[in-house]
Amino acid sequence: MTTHDVRLTAPGLLTAAGTDPGDLWEALVAGKDTRRPTEALAGPWPEFDTAFLVDDPDAATLGVHRRVLRTSEKQARMALHGARLALAGPAERGPVGGPGWGLYLGLPTVDEELLRFGALDRLHKAAGSPAEVAALYGREVPPFSGLSHLNSTAAAHISAVFGLTGAMAAYSPFSDAGLTALIDGALSVAEGENEVALVGAVSPKVHPLLFAQYEELGWNGAVPGEGAAFLLAERAPGGAVGSVGPVAGSGVPGARLAGYGRAFGAGPQDRAEALVEAVHAALETAGTDAGGIGWVLPDAAWTADGARSQDAALDRVFAGAADRPARFTSEPATGVLGPAHPLAHAVLALHGLAAGRRLVADGDAVREEALPAPRALVLACGARGQVCAVVLEGAEK
Amino acid sequence: MSRRVVVTGLGAVCGLGLDWQTMWEGLTAGRSAIRAWQLPGVPDFPVRYAAPVDDAEFAARYGAEADSDRPLERRARFGLAAAAQALADAGIDGPGTVGRIGTAVGSGVPERDPYELLHAIGEDGQPGWQTLFGRRDRLDRASGLFCTNDALAAGIAARHRLRGPALNFSTACAGATHAVGHGFRMIRRGEVDAMVVGGADSVLNLPTMTGLHLLGAPSTSELFGDRLCRAFDRDRSGLVAAEGAAMVVLESEQSARRRGATIYAELAGFGTSLDAYQVTAPHPEGHGAALAMSRALADGQVAPDAVDSINAHGTSTPLNDPIETRAIKDVFAAGAHYRKLAVTANKTMLGHLIAAAGAPELIATVLSVRDGIVPPTLNLENPDPACDLDYVPEKARYQEVSVAVSNSFGFGGLNASLVVRGYEH
Numbered sequence: 001m002t003t004h005d006v007r008l009t010a011p012g013l014l015t016a017a018g019t020d021p022g023d024l025w026e027a028l029v030a031g032k033d034t035r036r037p038t039e040a041l042a043g044p045w046p047e048f049d050t051a052f053l054v055d056d057p058d059a060a061t062l063g064v065h066r067r068v069l070r071t072s073e074k075q076a077r078m079a080l081h082g083a084r085l086a087l088a089g090p091a092e093r094g095p096v097g098g099p100g101w102g103l104y105l106g107l108p109t110v111d112e113e114l115l116r117f118g119a120l121d122r123l124h125k126a127a128g129s130p131a132e133v134a135a136l137y138g139r140e141v142p143p144f145s146g147l148s149h150l151n152s153t154a155a156a157h158i159s160a161v162f163g164l165t166g167a168m169a170a171y172s173p174f175s176d177a178g179l180t181a182l183i184d185g186a187l188s189v190a191e192g193e194n195e196v197a198l199v200g201a202v203s204p205k206v207h208p209l210l211f212a213q214y215e216e217l218g219w220n221g222a223v224p225g226e227g228a229a230f231l232l233a234e235r236a237p238g239g240a241v242g243s244v245g246p247v248a249g250s251g252v253p254g255a256r257l258a259g260y261g262r263a264f265g266a267g268p269q270d271r272a273e274a275l276v277e278a279v280h281a282a283l284e285t286a287g288t289d290a291g292g293i294g295w296v297l298p299d300a301a302w303t304a305d306g307a308r309s310q311d312a313a314l315d316r317v318f319a320g321a322a323d324r325p326a327r328f329t330s331e332p333a334t335g336v337l338g339p340a341h342p343l344a345h346a347v348l349a350l351h352g353l354a355a356g357r358r359l360v361a362d363g364d365a366v367r368e369e370a371l372p373a374p375r376a377l378v379l380a381c382g383a384r385g386q387v388c389a390v391v392l393e394g395a396e397k
Numbered sequence: 398m399s400r401r402v403v404v405t406g407l408g409a410v411c412g413l414g415l416d417w418q419t420m421w422e423g424l425t426a427g428r429s430a431i432r433a434w435q436l437p438g439v440p441d442f443p444v445r446y447a448a449p450v451d452d453a454e455f456a457a458r459y460g461a462e463a464d465s466d467r468p469l470e471r472r473a474r475f476g477l478a479a480a481a482q483a484l485a486d487a488g489i490d491g492p493g494t495v496g497r498i499g500t501a502v503g504s505g506v507p508e509r510d511p512y513e514l515l516h517a518i519g520e521d522g523q524p525g526w527q528t529l530f531g532r533r534d535r536l537d538r539a540s541g542l543f544c545t546n547d548a549l550a551a552g553i554a555a556r557h558r559l560r561g562p563a564l565n566f567s568t569a570c571a572g573a574t575h576a577v578g579h580g581f582r583m584i585r586r587g588e589v590d591a592m593v594v595g596g597a598d599s600v601l602n603l604p605t606m607t608g609l610h611l612l613g614a615p616s617t618s619e620l621f622g623d624r625l626c627r628a629f630d631r632d633r634s635g636l637v638a639a640e641g642a643a644m645v646v647l648e649s650e651q652s653a654r655r656r657g658a659t660i661y662a663e664l665a666g667f668g669t670s671l672d673a674y675q676v677t678a679p680h681p682e683g684h685g686a687a688l689a690m691s692r693a694l695a696d697g698q699v700a701p702d703a704v705d706s707i708n709a710h711g712t713s714t715p716l717n718d719p720i721e722t723r724a725i726k727d728v729f730a731a732g733a734h735y736r737k738l739a740v741t742a743n744k745t746m747l748g749h750l751i752a753a754a755g756a757p758e759l760i761a762t763v764l765s766v767r768d769g770i771v772p773p774t775l776n777l778e779n780p781d782p783a784c785d786l787d788y789v790p791e792k793a794r795y796q797e798v799s800v801a802v803s804n805s806f807g808f809g810g811l812n813a814s815l816v817v818r819g820y821e822h
Contacts, residue, residue, distance in 0.1 A: 071676050099688060103671060107567055109546050114509055114604050117524040123515050130438030130603075133511060137607045146608030147676055147808065150506055152567045156809025159671035165688060167669045168811060169575055172504075172567040173546045180564060184579065187586075193692070208526040209542060212533050216543045262562040262588075264499070266555035274560065384551035386563045 005236040007254040012086030015227035016052035052225030052335030076154035079202040082228025097163025102194035104185030106178030106201030106339030176382035178339035200230035201339040218303040225335020229343035258393035259286025275313030286391035294373035297345035349376035353394035406487025406646030408479040412448035448639035448748030468539035475642035476597030487646035496590035499561025503572025503596035505752030507541020569807030574755030578667030596753030597642030628711035628742035629784035639748025643756030666697020672810020683724030689812035711742025719783035745775035755805035
C-alpha cells in the first residue's frame with residue numbers, strides 16, 4: 001500500500017470567541033467573557049442563563065440558496081460555516097473540489113423537540129387517539145424534517161456546496177467522533193485514498209433537551225458552547241513516503257498528525273486504562289515519548305467520571321517525564337463543544353505549533369509561553385468510554 | 398503492515414429471521430418479510446407495508462441477551478442480539494480468544510417518543526422549558542434523546558469486554574457499510590486484530606415514518622399488496638421500511654487461521670464517495686455510485702471483469718434503481734462485462750433497514766460467494782427499460798460467485814461499496 005506524508009493546514013474555527021484561531025487565542029489570553037444570555041435557559045433550568053453561543057449562520061454568510069436552510073438546522077449550518085472558513089484560506093492550493101477531495105466529519109445528533117410547544121394543546125387533546133396524533137404529526141412536522149433531523153445531511157450539504165466527491169465518513173455523536181474524523185481523514189490521505197480531506201466537527205446547538213441528555217450521562221454542570229472546527233489534511237508536496245508516523249524531513253509547512261491511538265473502556269477505571277493505551281499508541285506511532293510532548297490539550301471535562309479518568313491517565317503517562325507538559329483547555333472561551341471540542345483544540349495546537357508558543361492556565365489567568373517541544377497531545381473522551389489521542393507535530397524548519 | 402481480512406462470524410435479526418441461517422434460507426427461497434403493517438392504532442397512516450421484527454419471537458429468543466441495565470432503544474436491542482450471535486458464531490468468547498477487538502456500527506435517526514413533551518409536562522403544566530426542567534424525569538429514558546447513537550457500539554464493547562476502538566457511523570443508508578469498511582481498514586493496517594461491525598435500525602415509529610413519508614421515500618401504493626417492493630420494475634413506487642440488525646466479525650487472516658476459525662469469505666476492498674449533488678436526490682448520472690464501486694475494486698486490486706455478482710442498493714425507488722443501473726454499466730463497461738453480472742436486490746425480501754441495510758446485505762453477499770447462490774430480486778415482473786441488467790428475477794440462481802460487490806447509497810449522496818471474494822489461502 002502506498003503511503004504519503006500528510007500535513008494539516010487551513011484551520012477554520014467558529015466559536016463564541018470569533019471566526020479565527022487567533023481570535024480564540026487572544027480571547028483566552030485576555031480572559032474575555034464570550035458567553036451570551038440565552039432565553040431558553042433563563043430561570044430554573046440549569047443554574048446559569050448564559051452559554052457560549054454563536055449566531056445561526058444565514059444563507060448569505062454560508063453563500064448558499066435559501067432553500068438550503070429548509071433542509072438543515074443550526075448544527076448543519078454551523079458545520080457549513082466552519083467548512084467555508086477553512087476553505088477560504090490561501091488560494092495557491094488551486095481549485096477546491098473534485099474526486100480527490102474527501103470529507104470526514106464528527107457530528108452530534110439533532111436534539112430538539114419533535115412538536116413545538118405551540119402544538120402541545122392539540123397533542124394533549126389528540127392523545128387518546130393514535131390516529132389523531134399521527135394526523136397532527138403529518139400537519140405539524142416540517143416537510144423536510146426527515147433530512148434536517150438526520151445529522152449526516154451536514155455532509156451532503158458540504159459536499160454539494162464545495163463539490164467534494166472523494167472518500168468520506170461521518171461519525172457521531174460525542175467528542176471521540178471529532179477526533180476519529182481527524183484520524184481517519186488523515187489516514188485517507190496517507191493511504192492514497194484522497195489527495196485532500198476536509199476534516200471537521202460541529203457542536204450540538206445549545207438546546208434545553210441537550211441538558212437533559214447531558215444530565216443523564218453524568219453532566220457536572222460545565223457550560224456548553226456552540227461552534228465548528230475544520231482543517232485540511234493534505235498530501236505533502238514532493239510525495240515523500242512515510243505514512244502517519246515520524247517526520248520524513250521534507251521541509252513541509254504546516255503541522256502534521258504524527259501519531260494516533262484509540263481504545264475503549266466502559267467504567268471509569270477501564271476508561272483511564274484505555275486512555276493510557278491510546279496515548280501510548282499515539283506516542284509510539286509519532287516516534288516519541290512523554291518527554292517529547294510540549295503541550296497537552298485534554299478533552300472538555302463535562303462529567304466527573306471523564307475528568308477523573310483523564311487526570312488519572314495523564315498522571316500515569318507523564319509520571320516519568322522530567323517536565324510535565326502544561327495541560328490546557330479552551331473551555332473558558334468556548335464552553336464544551338462536543339464533537340468539535342478536540343478539533344478546536346487541534347486547531348488551537350496548530351496555531352501554537354506554528355508560532356512555537358503554548359497557553360498555560362495560571363489560576364483564572366492564562367499566560368503565553370514558548371513551547372518546550374514541538375508536539376501537542378490532544379485527547380477525546382467520549383461519553384460512554386470511547387477514547388482517542390493524537391500527537392500533532394510542528395513541521396521541521 | 399497490510400493484512401488480509403476475513404469474515405469469521407455472522408449474526409442477523411430481521412423480519413426474515415432471528416438468525417443468519419434463517420435469513421439466508423429465506424433469501425435463497427425467495428421468501429419476503431414484507432407484510433401489511435400499520436402504526437399501532439393508526440389504520441389510515443399512508444404507509445401500509447413494512448418488514449418488522451416479530452416482538453414476541455424476539456423477546457422469547459433474545460430476552461436476556463438484548464437487555465441492559467440501562468433503558469435501550471429498539472434498534473440497540475436488535476444490535477446487541479446480532480452482535481452476540483456473530484461473536485458466538487465466530488467462536489469468540491471474551492477478549493482472550495483473539496487479540497485486540499474493536500466495534501463499529503452504523504446508526505441513523507434516533508428513536509423518539511412522539512409524546513415526549515406531553516409526557517413530561519402533563520395535562521396540568523404550563524408548556525415551556527421551565528416546566529419540562531422540573532419534570533424531566535418523566536421523559537422516556539429508552540428514547541434516542543438519552544440512548545444516543547453511540548449506545549450500541551459502546552454497549553457491544555462493554556458487554557463483550559472489547560478494548561479496541563468503538564465507533565459509530567452516521568452516513569444515513571450507507572452507515573453499516575461504512576462501519577464494515579472502516580473496520581476492515583483498521584484490521585488491514587494492523588490497528589486491531591478483529592472487529593464486530595454492522596448496523597442496527599428501527600424506523601417503524603411515528604416520528605421517523607412521518608419524516609420519511611413527508612420526503613416521499615416509502616411507497617404508499619396498494620396495487621401490489623406485499624409484493625410492493627419492486628426493485629428495477631417499471632411499477633416500483635418507493636422503498637418499504639424494515640427494522641433489524643446484522644453484525645459480522647471481521648478478523649485478520651493470521652488470527653483466524655491461528656485459532657482455526659471458520660472462514661466464510663475474504664473482505665477484499667472498500668470504497669466511498671460523495672455525490673456533491675443534492676440532499677434530496679442522487680446524482681442523475683450515478684457518478685457518486687460509480688466512484689464508490691470503482692474505488693472499492695481498486696482498493697481490493699480486483700479487475701471489474703473478475704466480478705460475478707452485485708448486491709445492489711436496489712431500493713425500489715423511482716430514482717435509485719435506474720441510476721444505480723447506469724453506474725454499474727459505467728464501472729463494468731469493459732467488454733460489456735455488465736451483461737454477465739448477476740445483480741440482486743435483497744430489499745425486495747428484507748425491506749429497507751435504512752442505516753443498517755448494508756449489514757444483512759453483506760451477509761447475503763458473503764454467503765453468495767460461499768455457497769454459489771445469488772438470491773433473487775423478487776417482484777420484478779415488468780422490467781423498467783432503463784433497468785436492463787440481469788437482476789436474477791424471482792428465483793435464486795445457482796452459479797459460481799468468486800467475487801461480489803455490495804452497494805449502499807445514503808440520503809444526500811453518501812456512498813459506500815464493499816468487495817467480497819472467496820477465501821483461498
